[in-house]
Amino acid sequence: xxxxxxxxxxxxxxxxxxxxxxxxxxxxxxxxxxxxxxxxxxxxxxxxxxxxxxxxxxxxxxxxxxxxxxxxxxxxxxxxxxxxxxxxxxxxxxxxxxxxxxxxxxxxxxxxxxxxxxxxxxxxxxxxxxxxxx
Amino acid sequence: xxxxxxxxxxxxxxxxxxxxxxxxxxxxxxxxxxxxxxxxxxxxxxxxxxxxxxxxxxxxxxxxxxxxxxxxxxxxxxxxxxxxxxxxxxxxxxxxxxxxxxxxxxxxxxxxxxxxxxxxxxxxxxxxxxxxxx
Amino acid sequence: xxxxxxxxxxxxxxxxxxxxxxxxxxxxxxxxxxxxxxxxxxxxxxxxxxxxxxxxxxxxxxxxxxxxxxxxxxxxxxxxxxxxxxxxxxxxxxxxxxxxxxxxxxxxxxxxxxxxxxxxxxxxxxxxxxxxxx
Numbered sequence: 001x002x003x004x005x006x007x008x009x010x011x012x013x014x015x016x017x018x019x020x021x022x023x024x025x026x027x028x029x030x031x032x033x034x035x036x037x038x039x040x041x042x043x044x045x046x047x048x049x050x051x052x053x054x055x056x057x058x059x060x061x062x063x064x065x066x067x068x069x070x071x072x073x074x075x076x077x078x079x080x081x082x083x084x085x086x087x088x089x090x091x092x093x094x095x096x097x098x099x100x101x102x103x104x105x106x107x108x109x110x111x112x113x114x115x116x117x118x119x120x121x122x123x124x125x126x127x128x129x130x131x132x133x134x
Numbered sequence: 135x136x137x138x139x140x141x142x143x144x145x146x147x148x149x150x151x152x153x154x155x156x157x158x159x160x161x162x163x164x165x166x167x168x169x170x171x172x173x174x175x176x177x178x179x180x181x182x183x184x185x186x187x188x189x190x191x192x193x194x195x196x197x198x199x200x201x202x203x204x205x206x207x208x209x210x211x212x213x214x215x216x217x218x219x220x221x222x223x224x225x226x227x228x229x230x231x232x233x234x235x236x237x238x239x240x241x242x243x244x245x246x247x248x249x250x251x252x253x254x255x256x257x258x259x260x261x262x263x264x265x266x267x268x
Numbered sequence: 269x270x271x272x273x274x275x276x277x278x279x280x281x282x283x284x285x286x287x288x289x290x291x292x293x294x295x296x297x298x299x300x301x302x303x304x305x306x307x308x309x310x311x312x313x314x315x316x317x318x319x320x321x322x323x324x325x326x327x328x329x330x331x332x333x334x335x336x337x338x339x340x341x342x343x344x345x346x347x348x349x350x351x352x353x354x355x356x357x358x359x360x361x362x363x364x365x366x367x368x369x370x371x372x373x374x375x376x377x378x379x380x381x382x383x384x385x386x387x388x389x390x391x392x393x394x395x396x397x398x399x400x401x402x
Contacts, residue, residue, distance in 0.1 A: 004268065005169070005236060035273070036268075037307055037398060039171055039232050043243025045187040051363045052355055053313040062345045062352035063359060069342055070356075074203055077196045084196035087186055088204075091197060092226050092360050095185045095246070096233075098307050099364075100398040102273060107396060109311025112363070128241060130171060130234040132268040134272065134304075134400040138303070138402065139370060173305055173366050177377025179321040208337055211330045218330035221320055222338075225331060226360050229319045229380070230367075262375060264305060264368040266402040 002031045004131040012118035012125050015068075017050070017060045020127065021114045024099075025106050027129050034104045036133040041096040046086035046120035048093030049127065054113030067093075067119070086120035093117050101131070136165050138265040146252035146259050149202075151184070151194045154261065155248045158233075159240050161263050168238045170267040175230040180220035180254035182227030183261065188247030201227075201253070220253035227251050235265070270299045272399040280386035280393050283336075285318070285328045288395065289382045292367075293374050295397050302372045304401040309364040314354035314388035316361030317395065322381030335361075335387070354388035361385050369399065 006027045010018055024040055042049050053059040067089050077084040097114060100107040108114075116127055140161045144152055158174055176183050187193040201223050211218040231248060234241040242248075250261055274295045278286055292308055310317050321327040335357050345352040365382060368375040376382075384395055 005234065037400060039234060041232075041234055041241070043241070043246060045185070045193075045243070045245050050359045051313070052359055056347055056349070058347040059313075059352065059355050062342075062347050063356060065344055066339070066342060066352070066356040069344070070339060071200070071204060074196075074200060076199055076203070079190055079192040079196050081190075084193065084200070087193050088197060088200040091184045091186055094228060094362060095231065097363065098232055098309075098366055100273065100307060100309055100396055107309070107311070107398075109313070111313050112311060128234055130241075132171060132266060132400060134268070134402070139368065173368060175366075175368055175375070177375070177380060179319070179327075179377065179379050205334070205338060208330075208334060210333055210337070213324055213326040213330050215324070218327065218334065221327050222331060222334040225318045225320055228362060229365065232366055262368055264375075266305060266400060268402070 006129045007126055009126050012121040012123055014121045015118055016064050017115040017117055019113050020116050024114055024129050028101055031131050033131050033133045036101045038099045038101050039096055039130045040114060041128045046083055046090055047125060048090045048117040049097045050093050050115050050117055051097055051112050053111050055111055083120045089119040140263045141260055143260050146255040146257055148255045149252055150198050151249040151251055153247050154250050158248055158263050162235055165265050167265050167267045170235045170265060172233045172235055173230055173264045174248060175262045180217055180224055181259060182224045182251040183231045184227050184249050184251055185231055185246050187245050189245055217254045223253040274397045275394055277394050280389040280391055282389045283386055284332050285383040285385055287381050288384050292382055292397050296369055299399050301399050301401045304369045304399060306367045306369050307364055307398045308382060309396045314351055314358055316358045316385040317365045318361050318383050318385055319365055319380050321379050323379055351388045357387040
């Protein structure tokens with residue numbers, strides 16, 4: 001019987017985007033599933049999962065820069081841990097992505113990659129990959 | 135045959151986040167499904183579904199505060215209902231979350247909860263929970 | 269055997285939201301699937317998929333206006349293509365939406381429509397629709 005759920009651990013920097021496409025594709029390949037969907041889920045409240053460009057590393061830099069410019073540490077925050085901006089970034093990024101599987105491959109666009117988004121690191125983090133056949 | 139779709143009604147305040155994890159978990163338990171995914175979907179255009187911290191209530195307060203600071207009522211809005219800011223908040227929050235089911239439980243992180251996000255209440259609102267086995 | 273994956277091509281303007289609900293519903297109808305979910309996925313990194321109001325066209329105008337006000341071309345961007353703002357808009361919008369299928373219909377709210385969001389056009393774009401029965 002195919003294994004359809006996997007937990008992956010990663011060590012993050014203080015802030016930024018870690019590419020995870022290869023790890024997710026390796027699990028899809030291992031599962032043997034040819035058609036279906038794949039849910040990549042972050043169980044954290046100060047991190048997220050996104051899809052964005054895989055080519056020019058400046059795009060990752062600009063995304064990090066923009067997240068801090070647009071969702072800064074606001075003076076009115078009350079949460080004593082001091083990381084409410086990271087909780088907001090987590091909600092606007094989203095805790096998961098859903099990707100179609102076709103012919104055993106993640107059906108991503110040519111310039112797309114999956115990223116784990118760290119907004120309050122460095123930490124040891126995890127994400128889950130769940131495959132549904134169909 | 136298992137019932138895999140449920141509609142839930144809630145009464146919201148003018149603005150803010152209502153926890154819905156327990157209601158969703160109760161339906162997953164009732165379904166008897168042990169492995170799969172669960173889609174929680176808001177059929178509204180001035181509300182959304184998110185996942186964020188379940189512990190310190192200040193995080194909810196800070197999230198509400200940030201949504202109003204960062205996505206305010208802009209002077210250039212044309213929509214006569216005057217709630218375009220709520221439509222924008224709805225799009226950046228997202229209309230749904232997808233959560234993995236493992237061993238009959240929502241596979242949420244220790245600090246994660248599901249929230250219904252009201253951006254233009256008070257209203258009687260609904261959300262759907264759909265379970266897929268696999 | 270039902271066809272459960274479809275690629276759709278569209279021609280976009282420089283910026284804005286194209287309604288795609290009818291195209292997605294037509295494919296769901298053609299598939300014959302009565303219960304399940306549907307994933308609508310954009311394979312682009314300067315575009316996205318969202319759900320928002322289908323009635324007053326001013327809401328679409330206001331959404332476009334807000335995306336440009338809140339996620340502008342920041343002076344600190346380094347990416348030489350000059351479209352980092354579009355990459356940021358793509359991440360906060362999200363690359364996909366997941367909609368429940370019930371009784372052969374997309375289970376959308378009365379005021380909801382699916383939109384393809386162009387943030388760096390005009391271009392020839394595509395999106396995928398994947399159906400899972402269950």
